[in-house]
Amino acid sequence: MSETETPPFRYTAALAGEIELRWQAYWAENGTFHAPNPVGELADPTHPRAGAPKLHVQDMFPYPSGAGLHVGHPLGYIGTDSYTRYKRMAGFNVLHPMGFDAFGLPAEQYAVQTGTHPATTTEANVERYRQQLRRLGLAYDERRSFSTTDPEYYRWTQWIFLQVFNSWFDPEQGKARPISELIASYEAGERGTEWAELTPVERRKLIDAHRLAYMSEAPVNWCPGLGTVLANEEVTPDGRSERGNFPVFQRSLKQWMMRITAYGDRLIDDLDALDWPEPVKLMQRNWIGRSRGAHVDFPIDGGHIRVFTTRPDTLFGATYMVLAPEHELVESVVPAAWPEGTKDAWTGGHATPAEAVAAYRAAAAAKTEEERTADGKVKTGVFIGAFAENPVNGVRIPVFIADYVLAGYGTGAIMAVPGQDERDWAFAEVFQLPIIRTVEAPDGFQGAYTGEGPAINSDWLDGKGVAEAKAAMIAWLEENGKGTGATTYRLRDWLFSRQRYWGEPFPIVYDETGLPVALPESMLPVELPDVDDFSPRTFDPDDADTEPETPLSRKKDWVQVELDLGDGLKTYTRETNTMPQWAGSCWYELRYLDPHNDKVLVDPENEAYWMGPRTPGDPGGVDLYVGGVEHAVLHLLYARFWHKVLYDLGHVSSFEPFKRLFNQGYIQAYAYQDDRGFYVPAEEVVEREGGYFYGDQRVTRSYGKMGKSLKNIVTPDEMCDQYGADTFRVYEMAMGPLDVSRPWETRAVVGSQRFLQRAWRLVIEEETGAVRVTDEPLDPKTRKVLHRVIAGVREDMDELRFNTAIAKLIELTNALTPLPVVSREAVVPLVLMMAPFAPHLAEELWGKLGNEGTLAYADFPVADPAQLVADAITYPVQVNGKVRGRVEVAPDTPEAEVREAALAAVAEALVGREPKKVIVVAGRLVSVVV
């Protein structure tokens, strides 16, 4: 192999590398991608896009892991980079920032293992990510980059926490208001006389109970293996931690909560205003789980049982009741002996109701979530010996406990209507309970009927449809004081505290009463102190009977603090929990807008410009937000919640953070295992004889994610070394639509390199480096191709269809390649259109074509409509659906003439048969029916 044989000016990986480094340096030195703000430090009235229409495009920022990037990670980043480079050239003032979600478990766990401070690890990882991203030529405004771990950033995370802490949700107005207004309202006596009689401490407790961030002793998800509690969203359906897959137990613990449930309605309703993938909206709706129905009170000795039902219309069919095993009313209503009318099947074989209840409760408590749901539809339960009264007809109905009723949903009690509910039907069969249909089922229908139909066996509801009967029953319940219309949610309040080290400290201290006191803004940020031991106390993953202990609590000299919070110098105790990883990503889209502002979170003018609503009903928000679908519920729900609080309190003008969401697909890879099951390096496996071989060994192939242990990682750095960043970018964008997952195939990358080499060769003579381009006009036929490509590329770019845009650019390049002369008329627009995908190469060629500086703000080509009209149209002519001939006619040929010509063209195929029908589709084809 001798270098003399490769033409010296060929676009090789080495040349690409040289060009890329040079342009990356140019962009950085010249601040090419700085986006001007309307006001403040980043304002720049002289900027070419100052005052232009804005476009705010954002990627879900990464957690900078120690492993660095693989080729799958930057797919979305390259997509948004290509899109924003295009939009910038098309005249928009583009904001495309990137930051790092740097708090979190891996850095902490690494710290525990090695003793390295998480800040050190995190900083190194962030630096590595920055270099990898820079190498890909991503056009970020680097002035706006930050890590969530920067004290100057988390100062504002803490500030938002204080906003949430210092507000309450006013159900009348349906929005958050400052807590001071609630206090004023109590003081003014607008909320009863209670206030005047309370002690100061009682008043504080009353107010604290209204805050949007509050402490509560409540059942939480305790994960001994991680040594921390987790939010519901972080627990998998089989009762394990999403991170680490450890068992999770229900424990009652005092923890910080955020009142996200107050926003349930708005979080559902405002989805309608968003341009999001329908599946993501659906997942959020399901997670919030709003059900409308009624609360109904069933009298029972010494009180009543309140149930929630979505089917108040079926009340006449309620033949028994079920309480969750843990329901607090159970003790007080269990009688000493089984009452008359107790069936044998109801007692579980126990001598007394108290024994039966105790036994069932013990059995239910011993089951894990996994076991309970694995039992599926087999219903268990036990009669508690008490009867309640159906409030609509006074019928005496037995009361059971059963684990198919969940303590945490609704009121933890149900009225059972086996006729119209499958679960109740199954239970009624096991326990020989009566079934009364109250909705007429279709003839021959078996089992519980949940469909539409007229009410039957329901006295004054008979004949009414389901919706009408529901409304009538709710009205009746309310008139007679037996119940009310009600809405419940599956969504629980957000458990916000974690017993970890590597997170934002709470800006909260406790005084001598043990009640929380907010630190004033002037004391922010509360910096994370250095500690010797970063680890929370972790336990045997299966030992539920353990207590969390936070790393910060061991730092005694930090926990005890002397402060003057208005009452003179006093000793306070700091909150030692930290915030969950989601906190930093809940609002970062706002900080990009005004990253260095130390007066406010974001200047209102800058927020209104980049994210404010443009038309009535417009939610505002980021114009395009690209990321993986795995954040459909967690991050996106929390971020929407915080944004709405900030909106209510007047800090932002947009009521949603992300107007348009796009879920990019994943790049996956094949992995290969030998017959012992060991993974072998994927890059060394070859395909032959219809199988896969590693050396002489036959190996089996599997498909999935890239991972170190699967030995199938390909990194962007390798791709840059072997092909150059531009080739890598073009390949990732050309391999398929952005939202589709697909397998990585290194050997296919060469196709993109060939494309760039051909384009390069159009401009540059490979042997001499001379510019080949001439001022010769383009021939008319190729000119039409050019303009058709321009029109198509613009359309594709606007729709994020980068793969087809690149295909059109290849077609144009291939059309120009065989031409005897290279015309500037075609090459200039080609280079400009390639710039979003292959920016370094395009910049270089742009310079060779005699231009100064960067093309980042050059006008993206516009097609000449006159060139989009075809010279002639070739009509395929179908006979009975098969193409049997073609005719070429001028574009404006009248239909009758086209028909004539077409019939003549297929005369042979018609062999004298008379056409029954001739359809001429203008500009498309002719269809003849015989």
Next chain:
RNA sequence: GCCCGGGUGGUGGAAUGGCAGACACGGCCGCCUUAAAAGCGGCUGCCUGACAAGGCGUGCGGGUUCGAGACCCGCCCCGGGCACCA
């Protein structure tokens, strides 16, 4: 079980109800080369056929239409989400 996506060549993928398979990978053939690589050119859905040509083709079965990969009905398979939420 319920709810979403999705099934097109050897592969990744194109196709406002209008010539299925753009573009690319791979494969085959050729040019260049002492040779190889790179590059360039041609062919490449399947079947029959020397060619010309013909037949069959978008998971399966029906339907609507002059015309269906696309629309409707009923299935099958793959991926994802939810799963006793009253």
